[in-house]
Amino acid sequence: MFKKKKKLSVAAQRKADRLARLGYSTQDTLKFQDLNDEGLMKIDDDHYSRVYELGDVPFEAIGAEAQQEVIVSYGEAINTLDAKSHYQLLVVNERVGENAIENLLMPMAGTPDDVYRKEINDLMKARFSSEDNEFQVKRYAIITTEQKRASAAEISLSKAALAFQEPFRKGGVPLTLHGLSGEERVNLINQFTNPGMTMSKVDFQHQNAKDLVAPSFLELDNNQIQINQAHTRVLYAKYYPKVLEDDLIKNLTALNHEMVISLHAQPYNMRDLQKKIQTISQFNKIDRRRQQKDNAKDGVSSDFVSGLSEDIGQTTDALKEDFSKYGQKLFTGTLTVMVSAKNKSELRAITDEVKGVGEAEGVFFESAYNYQEEAFNTTLTLGWSFLNEDPDTYRDMTTLNIATQRPFTSVELQNPHGEFFGQNQITGNVITIDRKDKQDLLTPSGLVLGSSGSGKSVAVKYQLLNTLLNHPKDRIIIVDPESEYIEIGRQLGAQILDISTGTNNHLNLMDLADRTKLREEDKKLDLIKEKSNLLTTMFDKVLTLSDAQKGVIDLVTHDTYEQYEKPTLVNWQAVLKSRPEKIAQELALSTSPYTVGSQDVFSYETNLDLSNRFLIFNTKHLDENMKPFAMQVILDQIWKQVVASQNIVSTWLFFDEIQVNFQDQDSANWFANLWARVRKYGAIPTGITQNISNIMQFQGGRNLTSNTEFMMLLRQKAPDLKILKEELGFDENVLDQFVNERAEVGTGLIRVNGIMVPFKNPIPDHTRLYELLNTDVDTDKE
Template sequence: MIMTEYARTKQKDKPLHEKFEYAQQLFSIVSVDDTGIFELPNSYFSKQFRLSDINFMGVTNSEQAEIINWFSKVLESVPCRFSYIVANEYVDETEFKKEVLYPLAGDKLDTLRHAFNDVISNKLTDAKQGLYQSIYFTLTCKADDMKDARSMFASMDTAIRTAFIDQAAEGIAGSVMSPISTNERMQLLYNFTHIGLHTNFKFDLDEEIKYRRDWLNTISPGSLRFENELFHMNGKVGKVIYIHDYPKVLEADIISKLSQINCTSYISVNNELLPTDVLKKELQRKHMKVGMKIENEKTRNRNQNDYLAEASATLLESNRKIEEFEKEINDEDQHYFNTTITMLFMADDMEHLESIENKVISQASLKSIEFKNCFAMQREGINTCVGLGIQEFKHVCNMSSTSVAMFMPYKTQELNDKGGVYYGINQLSKNAIFANKKKLKNRNSLILGQSGSGKSVAAKLETICSYTVYKDDQFIMIDPNADYYELAGIVGGTVISFDPQKQLFVNPLDVD
């Protein structure tokens, strides 16, 4: 059967292993490079980046429209196959304590630090069950060898990075694209295959080579079994599904709503540029095919002496839509993509998995989206979902760059300064807020609120937090209402009265 050029663009990638026999055949990775580039089957090479979040959900509709327009222009600047993933991943406990919790100093304030660390841990667990949300961006290109791939990624890296930073909306910072090293990429895969197993393992490629270990064995799961509609991995159960039917009108919070479900999940938007000439030829072919059907129906009606009858309304509507699409392609300067959107989620058992699936279907139905299982292709679905840059599963929909941009991965800009003070939970992303005011040019703060809303409590909490984090800093508090003298006693400070009516007072000008 002769395949059209358009049909070839819809073909799936050929897996590295046609038949699955053991756990090491899960990932279709041929080789890895110390620059973070993975060699994939069919002469493909991929490189992964991490995107910083931007404030999308908390701005006005007009500003959201500007961000969508900016994001569509960014996507148009990508010259190769790409995918972006919104991942809810379990954080490593050791790294969590090192990066997030207050470090102990071995002094009398460690009791306070322990108390704060308990509060932070409980708040994060309540907010997202120990999950942390990240955005990954993967580029995939064809190359002759690894050297050629390095050169190609180096040439496109700067342009795409600049496009992400150059945010069009006024007052909103752009997204920073940070490359992920080989060790980090391997660690992400290891964390996925070892969910629920607290091994505290850190992947190191140099050590793998030094001790002649097979890195594929290291990142592979201990046990893995596939069924038609789900898979079992290390005592967990998971499923890969895809969007089968899209709504007529897209909303920009589709990805956001799906990623709010509390579970380990990967929502992957996979895109491949569709050449405009190929799309035009396909539309002409379809236009001709529908036109012939319309003429055949008219001929049949005339043969039945019904000279006034037109073709069926369905055919006429199809013909009208094709004509509109052709006009849109000719008039508008937009890129078109073959887009496949998949979602992977995992649970502790079948009952929990069904509960998560029902929530996903419920959220999708509110957006007029229909999901279907990757039937008998769960392994291919995993490779497509986890950011390798492979598209072993495809159910493509032809989308313009603006339509793809409506599947917005951004929600809210994160504030997570290392060595900062804990300020609470971001209600949009459910991630912790840590701020280090010392990084600001102006460190002044103003706490506003109604009477009884907790302004004094917030100020006292920030004071104690700051005192436990920045133990070498000096704190001077001017307290006309004598609200903070107990606080000074807790942290071992001194209360000095400046009231001239008291028997003992200090002249402020004499204070060193």
């Protein structure tokens, strides 16, 4: 259905009559010819366009110098466009669907743990329901080229997109461009042409793009458009200052209304423009000299010339300086804002709010009176301005004018099915992350870094709980040298494995991984040789072995596996004692405390239940000289557990006090290799430490850190801040702002695949969740 109201100007009425004679339809409202399945749009016979979704840049969190680099890079990107190109920036402030929060909530499982599920769900709902979280901002760059053929346009636009992104790459600005497919572009247009209506699968072979996105109902007025049930109005910037402030877009989206902001920029041919400006300048100088001569005849000072002549002189001089000294270009620019509402009164109120924001910035918005149809198309993602008939709607803009209207504010971490990690400190939006989603993280391994008293242990316990509740089939294994997680483990049903000489608990050091479950490339591994290396490394830590003793250990280990199908360290000791060499007898005496003596915790068959989905290896009460020895045995056991569980369940590994594995080069290499190996078998390891410096002193630690895509940073000490800045390349201003030595407990930064956001996740102290997470918390404040 399509209607035209009669309250139009004479010109507009003539246009309505003409269109009516042509059999006007809602499809005819959309001013493009075609769109293919690859996303290339034919606007008219001479112009084609493509849409690129812009990734965000953490503009508000970085320092002034870095912010300047972003704006300069954006300006240089805009300058790559030639006179046959057209640029459109589109910023969409859209309401998040009501189902967004429902997808994040944990379903109840009918278990005692439901109390925590409910409280976490309540936290999410409370933080999501605030008005600030009901909207999200998306940004698009539309590049148009003047070409006769689609194939030539495709080549031209591909080159233009690469050139547009290059200044950001050179400037170190992490901007991504995602070219929209035809289906994605149709869905984006449909947001505006059919508000609130979702689209089914797009079939370009049997349906025309216009038919797909045409409104079901459209009614044009001289001052608004009704599209289906939505009342829509497009405003344009009629007046604005020579230099626009850089927060206009941010302040408009902060109104928390559905709106679309569009900025068009059509480059001038700079060679012709410079000639024109030079000509104007020369004629103006001639006119000034004429005025000065006339003044002299009349006895008036030669300094007096007309205001117009003075303005022309200043403008042309400023433009020439902008072009020659600062490398700027000149564009014809159009700025529009499209707002939607449920009814006319609400539309008037939103319109007034937009005008109010504009006036505060020196920008005066007016409704595109009698040009709503043209303004509507100008604001769509077509890549062309259709408001050229009204000279009030556009003005000349330099590169800097356009670049200051940067669309970048802050980045978000929001996976639609992720776990709740708190709120973005800048935007207030919820942070949701799915470490198992390869679109977010190619490798899910993680590090949690925070000084004593930073809230590190509470943050890790929250992750543990979230993992247990969200992934009920997954396994969790914690290596806990300081008994930090014992109490929360007891309350959540963990199997606590107390590894110490004062118990009857045993782990068989000599167990081998099941070769049949190894990956094909690992089936060639010499598992006995690896076990021999492990024994050599461990005994060397407590005995300091000679090369000859290392050789004996290797021989004995191979002999033991030949003589016993499933040997223990007691069997290994027996084989060692049976050798006649003096060096073997001496070695047997030296190793006996750890094989058959008081430190024999790893000498017998494993008698611990390792089948529980939640295991905690507690080594706090182990003798200090045994801890390095024990750590490698435990890690070897974990490796076997990961191999056994692969392709069945995911195994989450948490290594508290990870720095204990970086005491020397051998242990550092061994742990780094294990980390890489368990990751390859599908495990999700997380290291926890207060001293990144201990890890970074070894190459294995540096490799581990640089290959970690999930990182949580809480309050840091000065030496560790220096390492994060200088060796890991973290932004200095971001670190100083959010994880300095005065940062609030429990707040910090989360980095996922290079994207970093500041987070906070306060837990109300009246909840069961608070009680659970704060068990033994004082051990983190040693």
